[in-house]
Amino acid sequence: MTMMNVHFFENTIGQTGNGAVSQPARAQAGPILQPDRNCWRVIPADKASVLVDGASYFTHLEAALRRAERSILIIGWDFDGSIRLRPDADPEDSPPLGPLLCSLVEERPELEVRILVWSIAVVHAPGAPGPLIFGAEWQEHPRLHLRLDKHHPLYAAHHQKIVTIDDNLAFVGGMDLTVERWDTRDHACDDPHRVRQDGTAYDPVHDVQMAVSGPAARSVSELAYERWKIATGEELSLSQPAKSDLWPSELTPQFTNAPVAIARTYPAWGEHKAAQEAMALNIDALAAAKKSIYIEAQYMTAPCIGDVLEQHLANPDGPEIIIIQTHESHGWAEQRVMGTNRDRLIRRLRKADRYDRLRAYYPVVPTKDGECQVLIHSKLIIVDDDFLRVGSSNMNNRSIGLDTECDLAIEACNDEIRKTIAHLRNDLLAEHLATSVDSFNSAVSEGGGSLIAAIERLNTCDRRLRTFDAMFDEGPMEPALGTGLLDPLEPFEPLWFLKRMSE
Template sequence: MTDATDASPAALLQPGRNCWTITRADRLAVIIDADEYFRAAHRAMLAAERRIMLIGWDFDARVALVPDEESPDAPTRLGDFILWLVRRRPDLEVFVLRWDLGALKSIFRGSTWITVLRWMRHPRITLKLDGAHPPTASHHQKIVVIDDSLAFCGGIDITSGRWDTREHRDDDPGRRNPGRQPHPPWHDATTALDGPVASKLGELARRRWQAAGGALLPPVRQRTVCWPEDLQPSIQGVSLAIARTSPEYADCGAVHEIEQLYLDLIGSARRHIYAESQYFASRRIAEAIAGRLTEPDGPEIVLINPVAAQGWLEPVAMDTARARLHEALRRLDMRARFRIYHPYTAGGAPIYVHAKVLVVDDRVLRIGSSNMNNRSMRLDTECDLVVDARADGNEHAAEAIAAVRNSLIAEHLGCRMDDVARSLADTGSLIGAIEALRGSGKSLRPYDRPDLSAVETWLADNEILDPEGPGGIFEPLAKGGLLRRLRFRRNWFRGRRARAPGE
């Protein structure tokens, strides 16, 4: 494997290795939190002429994309809005693809089943459930493509429980599910793009549609101007890469571009890595971080996580894995260069982090659907976008990439972007800047390790405290999950007891 640290700037993104293709965006806007995303998607779809493709993990037809008063002429709820669009545009077709198992539960949410029946009765709306994946896997991409002219791609699902603003105000009256029940503060991120990249994401969406059993769809040749007028681009005229995860299934081979991209980006960092992820449970990513922490002049690494995973099973699996990986990394982090933080509101409520963002130094920006867990690396279908400011013609993107990172940190700390930039310059340290700006109220709080009695036992049993090298601390975790060696030893002793003497 090529060492990404030694790779030339132009060679960092390599189709066939850590991305599917390199293309170009005329405009790229980084969209933070669903309040802005839902508005932008509503305005963009109003301009659709030929085709809208909604590719996602979940869609809730009851979700209001904008407040009623902001759209007096068009419906605001997703289900009614789609029906209104196709009735208004005689040439418009809409294709909706969502994960099949998730649909079994959500189809019975409130009036959703009525909307679904109305969609299915319309000849130009096609709804399909994506079951083209191995057992326990999920379709996890979040892509919207309009006339192959504009695309949204990132981590935000158009579903309930996602809406929030960047202020994450306590008791915000808008932060309610369609049934009007309040939901916790939610932090997320996606992108809007036009130009050739929209065509490539359209191709990706059509491929996924066909893989899920849909008809072969031709590309849309007619270009439509559907960029929302009040959406400000973050970067213009930039090359970028599209990276994917797709498991081996039927006659489709496995694609692990995203995993390799994570490893290469971690290996390429010089000064610091800033990341936001719903989970931190990937052994391979943790092993790559471990290698950098043992270097005398390696980068600082800051990870923004939610306090705990949602659901009944995820906390058991994901939070336990995070505790174990964090403890192993803490023992290697002799220079205090690794931190996990959680964001909180001014009133002290934890903000759930669903964003999937990675910023390396001031030069690489990655936003997508993949988390730092094994599912996103190997099992689920994912799609990420990455911009490298060192690539030819991308030099102008560096300032914008740094601004995205500083804006995210400022959002979490409840301060201004200028304060973050100034603190970074004064301290020369990402961790130092965050620590200098952390305070009471809306801020970041360090990861509070859970009771480590079980973790300590696990570390001792798995020889984590006496590794042969940086990768060695994770060797027991490979080939079967975090507890592989524990299971191996238990089975070995059982086998010894079952054997007759002398065997």
Template sequence: MSIANDITPPSPGPRAEALLQPGHNCWRIEQAERFAVIIDAADYFIAVRQAMLAAKHSIYLIGWDFDARIRLGDGGDGGPVALGDFILWLARRTPSLNIRLLRWDTGAFKAIFRGGTIFSIIRWKLNKQIRLKLDGEHPLAGSHHQKIVVIDDRIAFCGGIDMTLGRWDTRRHLDDDPQRVGPNGEKLKPWHDATSAFDGPLARAMGDLARQRWRAATGEVLTPETATHDCWPAALRPNFHNIRLAIARTIPKMPDRKPVAEIEQIYLDLIARAKKWIYAESQYFASRRVAQAIAKRLAERDGPEIVILNPVSAEGWIEPIAMDSARARLVEALRRIDHQGRFRLYHPLTKGGNEIYVHAKITIVDGVYLRLGSSNFNNRSLRLDTECDVILPAHEADNQDGELHFMPLLHDLLAEHFDRTADEIAALFAQCGSLIGTIETLREAATGRSLTPYQLPDLGGVKEWLADNEILDPEGPDEIFEPLSRRSLFKGWRWPAFRRR
């Protein structure tokens, strides 16, 4: 990733109140000796494979889904390529190693019958070093959605990439990549995703989080590791060194467990704090609370530009009805408020004009705040599912190095979406001085990959009713059973004064 940058990000100033507040919008603030942003699964699978090769004592794989059939990066280390075989090989190779896999229970029932998955599970069960458990510690209709890997408490990965079918892609997002195929040779669509890697005390904290989740799902109490060896993958170049950052969570309300909505609060605080611009990539845009916070900023005379990247349509058979319909209603409302044209929603396309599915969950604010994790801009992520994000502040938590900012990451992401170099993006951004202006200039000149504006669809009466009543994307476990007369996508929405008139 290029580190060229011609714009000095705005500083919150020495008297500004700190963003990160444990117990309010984050869980813990810890130091990472090394931190890397990993874009797209081709690079992630290689990095996580190399890190697991260094494991001596424990590996936690905490995820929404695992598919034993996927190819886990380029081998060359003597081990099998497929994830299921590789995990078994690791256990046999290192007798002191314990591997624990925790995945969402509801999704597992269908996954068991995929290809040879059942045979991989049987082989794992026969090895005492491997433990596969299903996470059912969630409300009705909720899911375990975290995507965490922790190795010996020495390195951790946290983001949006699942080790499952359909996630692998390179940053080129070719229209017809011969390597982007399923186990049976079926062609898979282009896929954009992101995660992070870090070590130091922050990795140990993520180990604590993994053990907490394991205990919640299984009842088993595990102790931290005391290893001192280095697990950092040779293929991964850190973006930052010796920085402090935070972990934020969503834990839904349960009969014996207090809810945690740190991620929702950090979203609202980031939106409120933005001075110049907000850039976000999310699988969904369906959260009423996030849209309310955006509406408040759009109503200001000198508020920030806000750019969100979404897939053209949500994946699955029921998600488009819920998420796409809610997105249309929220965007329609925001456009009525956005008199200065500061809000944009785009979709990334390949050179051939095909959709690149956005599964990344990244937020960058003014180049001085970065959030990356498993959560999306939807109600489930903020109240109903279990989620985990990391937040990096450039000027807080003892991060006072003037060189620490996230403009290079923004340049790098836009370079990927427009088939340009990061240096070209940095120069154009410096010249233009506007996030939306930079994107629109790139769109006009695009000859390869590009971003296309979101077009409001015509919603039928049923879809509009489903969206307005949040039938398939409730805000929490209690709202699932809330009477329809009390539901509304715009519940609590305070329209700006000029709109009410």
């Protein structure tokens, strides 16, 4: 990166009044993953897989929960015990999640279940608030504990989506165990199982989660236990390694004995220091791209992300950049900041795209009368065939230093991992284009290795990728007025003037 971008990165997520630490973007040479800089640690996973869309994640999660022996820890932005993890199965085989957890505790005398939910979920998230505030019948067991996480700054969100089982299997990504998250890879507008409890349908939704086992899972448990301690005061210890293999029998591992990085975002709050590893990892990974960048993002508005991508687009030898985002924003604040700033960033990147290497899309699926949009809820980056990041952090300001986040990343250290990363990227694009991964691979080969050429060749079905209007229209490119208030970089300090007077 140029010095302009290094300074921007430092000024944006760097030294702040609440103790956040700045780090310039990494040099291009050497591995991307650097513990204590852009990740907490890098540790091997015995097995790892990326689970695409809710039906896959929830099915394998249910199988893993049923194997738990000692501990289940669920940490989320939201939680709703009324959901069924397999709504397409018989209710006797797949009961609501809350009663399922209660039955597991009743069957196994050594099993403890803990659930930690962002406190403001009771008024902000889509799940039912009553059971979170007042409890529910399924919570009435001494070894099943549900707590609200109140330890966060004003306007900050606890945004991690983590499940750990017996400290030997962990799931991390973009999906909470709540309503309006389940969907299949078909994303059919008329899927009879994608409905709310009142029977009304919700829009198709696309997301990803990563499963890891072994030492990587134990590290995720360690991170989750630390969050539980911060929120509740209770200190938990890692259990002995599991005697049985908890990996779901129907889930084929995509990676074996692969190094996995864990990257965090914590705001500085009280006695706890800030961690800004996740955004540093995003910046470093994107800066390292040579051939391609593939992004799936619910929100991508952060100017520091734009800096890196803008530089690549101005470089005659830079990578192709494919961005798939949510199109429709819900609620005034989301439309005012996330939707508006998304379009402004797209315009900025389009202006820098001197060599026609940028595409910004949103996916649609056909209906009887036209089409409906697919909500992109995933937070995924794939760089070349070398780097994969899945997690909870969006590429907006608040995910830099305000919210609490957790991401996992894999950097290729051999050809087998490179092939797996490339296959995953192409498989995701094939899903959005309603084609097979083999057909997409063939189109890439026939297009001289260009992902964009393959997309444009195959983007002809009713289920397709549509280009954002901001790729064509004129308009402002700078962040919208009010961004600092509605999408802040760091915690608010209402009494900041008193602090300054005492310095």
